[in-house]
Amino acid sequence: MAKKQRCYIYTRVSTELQIDGYSLEAQKERLRSEAKHRKMQVCGEYSDEGKSGKNIAGRPEFKKMLSDIKSGKDDVDYVLVFKLSRFGRNAADTLNSLQFMEDYGVNLLCVEDGIDSAGAAGKLIISVLASVAEIERSNISEQTMAGRQQKARDGKWNGGFAPYGYKLVDKEGEKAKVLVINEEEAELVRLIYKLYLQGMGLSRVAKWLNDNGYIKKIRQNGSVSFISSAFVKGVLDNPVYGGFIAYGRRKNEKIDGTRDEYHVVKQDKDSYKLYEGQHDAIIDRETWFRVQAKRELNAFKREKTHSKEHEHMVSALLKCPVCGASMYGVVNRKKKKNSDEFYTDMWYYTCKNRKLVSGHLCNYKKHVRQDELNAEVIALVKYVFGGENDMKDQILKKLDSDDSVKELLEEKTRLEKEKNSLVSKKTKQLRRINDLDIDDEFYDDLMKTYKDGLYEINEQIAVIDNNLYQNELAIQNAQGENLSVEVYKRIIDEMIDNIDDMTDADKKMLMNLLIEKIEIYPEKQKDGRWIKSVQFKIPLNIDGKAVDTLYFDDEEDDTEGDENSLPLSKNVETVCLLHRANM
Template sequence: MLRVAIYSRKSVETDTGESIKNQIAICKQYFKRQNEECKFEIFEDEGFSGSNINRPSFQRMMELAKIRQFDVIAVYKIDRIARNIVDFVNVYDELDKLNIKLISITEGFDPSTPVGKMMMMLLASFAEMERMNIAQRVKDNMKELAKMGHWSGGTPPKGYKANRIKENSKKITHLELIEDDAKDIKEIFEQYALGLSMYKISKSFKAKGKNYPNKTISNILINPTYLKATNESVKYLESQGYTVYGEPNNCGFLPYNRRPKSNGKKTWNNIDKFVSISIHKPIIDLELWVRVQEKLKEKTIAPHPHESSYSFLSGGLIRCKCGGHMLLKPGAPRKKVPQKYYFVCANKWNGIGCPSKHLRVDYAEDDFLSFLEKFLDKNYLKEYLNQSNDIKGIDQEIKSINKKIKSNDILINNLIDKLALMSNDASKLLMKKIEDLTQNNNSLKEYLLKSQREKLLNDLNKNNIDVIYDTIKKILNTSNNDLRRIYIKNLVKEIIYDYDTNSLNIIISKLGVI
């Protein structure tokens, strides 16, 4: 009796092709025509792609094949086994070692002959090429839908649901806001901008009976779907490396290709990431979005020293002019005298050789508050911000960079035109010059993005004088060190301790908002 395993597979990606039921029936008829007595065992995988062999029934069949439960494995077509040539060859070789025949019923090749084996390999190659073409077409279609602002599938971001609507006699999918979730999303952004950690935000929602794990909060904070599409937000996203499709309409963005898959794994910082302007209702305005993104960047640059209840300037707010963090250290205890605390440069503490002196905490705090009191005069604050934000200088810098990039492009094009007329040795020199100019342009474009971002932050700062003023008042009017520290982190760009003059150099943040 011939023991036959019949394997059938049908992907949900397409409605075409034979059903699993028909595949099995055709395979059985083939063996019945041979007038052989057969024992059939059926293995079915429905809804699984042929891009890999991680399919439950297929894996079970191969395990039974290893203990020689079959004489033959029959398939309707060889692409039922795999649409990947490497997978197919591995399966074929394994069955060959086990002395189990692999028969493709409709293609009619005998794999026991060299010609039959060659034809099977050839068909497997065609199957893989077809799979890759299908995958590329699907990817291209999704990309074009995304560029048009349509939702291209998958799980909608938190706060939205997918909604199919009719547009120009076609059904398309857009995102629809879930109002209750939208309140949570905005609160997450506001709390993070205020200075709360993701852990504390998650904990605060848990106390309300809502589940927002750290990972969910992290994904929410970096997702442009929530951002309102304005001219300024388009410029900001472009400065972050996004390509933007569509015209600003005060609706939301749809991001695409932020984390493309490579060999089944998601990758970060993709150069082809883009956003399109859609029609869904946004949740976050640009000001709040930028504050959060800047805070996220700060977190990735370097860890800060621990915060202490003994000073609102602890936690990495002060740096020594040598570059080291100023750490909080208790002074020697004295009887009947209140404990004194000092800021000490980390480089001096670690014996690296910083010549700085200890800075008394109470003196540093008094100097800082005195500095802020000057800004209770709003005109003085406005003048200070205008001086610190060199808008004209940045505009000139952007103009100069664009001019240099354009000049390099012209040189590159001229050199390319000359290449065809040059000898091999001369063409190598030209190619080197073209590569150097291209690298220079890439560096200039990176610097241009940074300058454009700086200009945008300055523009935001110019419009936030009232908010900065209110923040200064909050710092001066509270005695709670934790609250003061949160406000200061949002207000101050840096505080540098100059040990030569024993003074603090304080620069108000270019965002400076709460």
């Protein structure tokens, strides 16, 4: 007696209403009926409601089904779908998912299309239809965007949350909701425009509002009550407050190097269109245009008039000791009394979150003098990469001298040989299954035994494929590291001895090449030190071990250091210890 086939049922709809005219339940009933007709046992039902078929990333039930197939949970033979478009609209993902299923002995049956992947003809048709489905999805997207642009032309809100200061309400005779002013929020919008035209900048407007007790109402698209400079900028730049509807302010652009991943990119003002909106404006047209003119004026990068050669040497590398955010450079510039001349500029590093850039406030108010910190960093770089200690010759010494690439290539050969052996076993196992006689009284037992063996072989092949992928990455990285070592050595040889004579811009470039991150103490230490630790972009070879982060001992630590400690030379104003990071 032939074994009764087992199957899963998968259904999907993109919206609450089924585009193809079949509801979710209608699809399920049709698939259950087909399974019954074919005498298949339904072992599980999976359904993604309101999910796009663009790719599998956003379909949790689909991914769960593939995981169950991989685990052999129900030992199914088929997956039943209503139409191929329900399985997926992306050709590459559709074919990859189908190949994945077939690797575990599971075929796809598209009931409405009458396609069975078990045959060669079925596979060919699926390839063609998957490509057609992807084109159809692209067309739907284009039609949707065309519809939104037409709504913008008509002056109607074309989707998304209502901007701050507005709410969406139903209106008689309109299919979609319309924008109506929310007076509780609109007061803040008007005040932002007023303060900006009074001469305040973005950060100063945000600070004034927070200092005077104003808060931003928490809503669906805003979870922070603090008013940030980014929020102020968004309010000032949004045409909706002047009574316009914009189309094309943001555009989905494909991320390079990916198959179906996109990100939203804000477009320049010249590249999107404004239409007269049907909603009431919160800001009168004259005020809105005055603000836009000022924004255009302020958008130009101002040329330096003082300290033109100065650069904040480690601003991108220095981290706040309280919140961990990057620190940036500021200047204290004072004019001499009764004169047009200025005193020498004093430069400092301070935490960027003091200005509520992201809506979060950091309470670290210390201004760290750049001349002190920069001198300490330069002295450390000199000690580590040059001078009497001459540690540059130790940089990646082990990686330079070992046979890491050779070992990785040998590992690749071994893995490929092992995979070929498993593929050969898989071919023999499939031949045994194909040669089984359905009338044999031991057919079911033999089939189960052979399929269990096939599942185990596929698992082993999958593990080796993953190991080969990791091995290939390791080979590329190792080869890249060998190249980087030579580049870094040349840079160090040519630059380290002349670092004091470099321009600030060159010093900054060198620091960004060598250093990943600098952590400082909250307060200057008694011996004048600020630096707590430095993480380098290239590892140092210390006692035969690759180390990328060096720590200064705390001044209260009276230990003499351990076998992994490195004493700094006397030309650094203080004597301290560098400890190997725990890696």
